Amino acid sequence: MAIVPLANLSIEPEGIRAREVVRDAIYYEMARHQDDYTVEIQDIAKTDKILCKHDLSEKEASRFSGGELCRILGVDAVLKGSVFKYLSKGALEQVAEKVVFDTVTTVSEIKASLAIYDAADGELVWQQDFEQKGERLSTVDELRKNVAWSVARSFPYRKKKLGIFREATGF
Secondary structure (H helix, E strand, O other): OOOOOEEOOOOOOHHHHHHHHHHHHHHHHHOOOHEEEOOOOOOOHHHHHHHHHHHOOOOHHHHHHHHHOOOOOOOEEEEEEEEEEEOOOOOOHHHHHHHHOOOOOOEEEEEEEEEEOHHHHHHHEEEEEEEOOOOOOOOHHHHHHHHHHHHHHHHHOEOOHHHHHHHHOOO
């Protein structure tokens, strides 16, 4: 399975790299649990190299259907999606806002939609929308890790495990 570059639809200044950092977090969390899956997760550098070989920019690749991307990348499934909001408000900024204005108006936030498509018929296999707002003094890094963990945990190509193991580990 390949994780293609995500479409970045966020308008926040810190969202410029949103698609890249969210994709990286998902890849690294899934790679950590590779042994739990029935499919191999393709290295994102390899995915990018194949897209480049086909003269597809990240933006162009996001416009292709899941089935088309599977064929181009030579994989059985593909994860694609969009980042709609990526607001990064560091803990220091939140403390300063609290001291100066006696309130914290915004905290870190991520909003994204992700989907997995099967190569056989190009059909949607899994989809999840994420909208996470951090608590006070939380960072966007924590939220990004939460999104990646949620994807890895709900990944549809998981090996069957004993219930006791799953309860003990969360996987």
